[in-house]
Amino acid sequence: MSNPLRLELDRSAKTPLAEQIHRGIKIAIESAVLAPGARLPSWQDLAAQLGVARGTVRSAYEKLSSAQLIVASRATGTRVVDRPSVPIRQDKAPDPGSFMEMYQELTAGPAIFQMGVPAQETLPATLLARVRAQAVRAELSAPAIYPDPRGELALRREIAAYLALARGIECAPSQIIITAGFSGGLGLALRVLSLEPRKKVWVENPGFPFTRRGLGLAQLSIAPIPVDADGINVAYGLQHAPGAALAVVTPGQQAPLGATLSLARRARLLDWAEQSKAWVIEDDYLSELQLKGRATPALAALDRAGRVIHIGSFSKTVTPALRLGFVVAPASLASRFAEAAACLAPAPGPAVQLATADFMREGHYLRHLRRTKRAYAAQGDALLKCLRPRTADVTLAGLAAVLRLPDGAPDLAIAREATLLGLAPTPLSLWYASKGSVRPGLLLGVATSPLKKIEASCERLLQLIDRST
Numbered sequence: 138m139s140n141p142l143r144l145e146l147d148r149s150a151k152t153p154l155a156e157q158i159h160r161g162i163k164i165a166i167e168s169a170v171l172a173p174g175a176r177l178p179s180w181q182d183l184a185a186q187l188g189v190a191r192g193t194v195r196s197a198y199e200k201l202s203s204a205q206l207i208v209a210s211r212a213t214g215t216r217v218v219d220r221p222s223v224p225i226r227q228d229k230a231p232d233p234g235s236f237m238e239m240y241q242e243l244t245a246g247p248a249i250f251q252m253g254v255p256a257q258e259t260l261p262a263t264l265l266a267r268v269r270a271q272a273v274r275a276e277l278s279a280p281a282i283y284p285d286p287r288g289e290l291a292l293r294r295e296i297a298a299y300l301a302l303a304r305g306i307e308c309a310p311s312q313i314i315i316t317a318g319f320s321g322g323l324g325l326a327l328r329v330l331s332l333e334p335r336k337k338v339w340v341e342n343p344g345f346p347f348t349r350r351g352l353g354l355a356q357l358s359i360a361p362i363p364v365d366a367d368g369i370n371v372a373y374g375l376q377h378a379p380g381a382a383l384a385v386v387t388p389g390q391q392a393p394l395g396a397t398l399s400l401a402r403r404a405r406l407l408d409w410a411e412q413s414k415a416w417v418i419e420d421d422y423l424s425e426l427q428l429k430g431r432a433t434p435a436l437a438a439l440d441r442a443g444r445v446i447h448i449g450s451f452s453k454t455v456t457p458a459l460r461l462g463f464v465v466a467p468a469s470l471a472s473r474f475a476e477a478a479a480c481l482a483p484a485p486g487p488a489v490q491l492a493t494a495d496f497m498r499e500g501h502y503l504r505h506l507r508r509t510k511r512a513y514a515a516q517g518d519a520l521l522k523c524l525r526p527r528t529a530d531v532t533l534a535g536l537a538a539v540l541r542l543p544d545g546a547p548d549l550a551i552a553r554e555a556t557l558l559g560l561a562p563t564p565l566s567l568w569y570a571s572k573g574s575v576r577p578g579l580l581l582g583v584a585t586s587p588l589k590k591i592e593a594s595c596e597r598l599l600q601l602i603d604r605s606t
Contacts, residue, residue: 144161145161154189155200156197158183159201163201171217173217174219177216180195236350239567245561246585248560248561249560249561249594250586250594251561251585252393252582252585253452254453254457255454255455255584256516256585258587261505265455268492269488276486276488284484284486286475286483287474287478291490291491291494291498292497293313293463294494295494296310296313297313299502300447300449303432304434304438304449305438313463313465313466314464314474315461315463315484315490316484319422321482322448322450322463323448325478325482327351327355328481329477330416332357334356334357336381337357337358337380338382338383339369339374340359340362340385341369343569343570344387345392348420359570360374360377360378361570362374362384366396367396367399367401369386369388369402371402371405371409374409382415383417383418385420386398386419387420391535393534394539395535395537395539397433403439404439407436407440407441407442416444417446418446419437419448421449422450422453428510428535428583435447437465440467443470445467446464446465446467449465453536454502454506454509455493455505459489461485513536513584515588516584516586516588517583519588519591519592520533520581520583520591521538523591524595528599537581539565539579540579540580542579543577544576545577548564549564550605555598555601558598560597564577564578565577565578565580579602
């Protein structure tokens with residue numbers, strides 16, 4: 138009998154011959170090369186055909202039998218078992234109107250005007266691939282020990298040096314915890330703070346919906362605080378939610394409206410936190426990626442009472458695919474953050490961290506930021522140039538153009554219809570916590586608006602808005 142399986146054995150490989158035979162037959166069965174009911178050679182015949190010991194094939198057959206892939210009997214010989222075909226399970230779509238439906242809609246892409254992701258064109262992909270390959274080799278050749286759950290010391294040192302230079306924060310590497318992006322940092326901070334359920338937390342209104350949902354999952358009571366040209370209205374918070382235990386703010390560039398928190402409000406916010414023994418989480422989502430002028434120092438740079446937890450990320454400055462961020466813990470909380478990281482949320486794998494450390498140490502990160510800011514500034518100007526002749530109510534806010542729509546306009550429906558045109562504007566209404574103060578609009582990502590496509594994309598979007606309002 139010829140060998141219908143065409144099994145090829147590699148006698149120089151480290152994999153035992155019995156395992157090679159088992160794997161070859163298993164693949165043939167699962168790929169339907171061997172149909173249900175197909176007869177296999179006896180283990181004695183197959184051993185002769187392959188030129189191996191009978192015990193080797195017998196061992197492979199026994200393993201296949203144990204997995205219920207084959208069955209042997211004196212009457213019918215060794216055959217592939219009859220198994221009903223198992224349909225491939227499809228992922229269940231999120232429930233309509235659920236948070237996960239919104240999450241998937243906002244993170245789908247890539248598409249023009251998409252928020253929250255950097256431009257592919259400015260990413261030094263070849264350079265990053267090289268340093269990551271070097272880091273992977275270093276990781277695989279290193280001793281097999283558990284890495285520091287706070288993150289690689291090399292990266293924590295580079296981040297500390299960068300923060301001192303670019304964000305005005307003086308901190309030790311021991312205060313820095315490497316996380317899986319901003320959400321990982323937020324989750325870690327909420328675990329460390331261990332606030333009682335239903336404690337009030339100030340959130341900007343409008344503000345990042347994912348953060349708001351995360352605070353809700355932590356059983357905290359959301360207190361929406363309006364924002365204006367000076368950032369979050371601290372006086373409003375003191376009047377309407379004076380007993381809050383936490384405030385989550387984006388002081389560098391308010392998300393999504395782009396205002397920088399004024400110095401007076403920074404001082405008042407820090408004074409409230411110190412006197413009330415409350416905490417402030419600073420979401421520094423864009424770091425120093427300020428398109429006009431130099432970015433203001435971080436809120437944590439002014440904190441003398443140790444009440445600010447600073448969270449940064451490489452998602453907007455490099456790529457969200459890294460899933461890499463960091464927390465700067467106040468000195469009084471550094472050991473608690475380290476314990477929480479060790480037991481509940483250790484840092485991502487060493488390779489991505491070491492690659493990022495090399496990228497920063499060799500000066501590539503700062504050069505990348507400079508090039509990126511120039512490119513984004515040009516794209517932002519071009520976006521405004523295309524939109525302003527048709528609508529006066531558009532402003533540049535951080536890395537987005539905020540395009541206001543008439544009251545009552547269906548910004549969510551417009552955004553969903555725009556996806557059919559290859560566009561991904563974000564509806565502004567989703568960023569509001571309290572629906573009574575919502576004003577509809579669209580957020581157009583600057584980073585994902587390449588110059589050569591801006592004019593045509595704006596025209597398609599404006600035509601859609603005209604039809605829908």
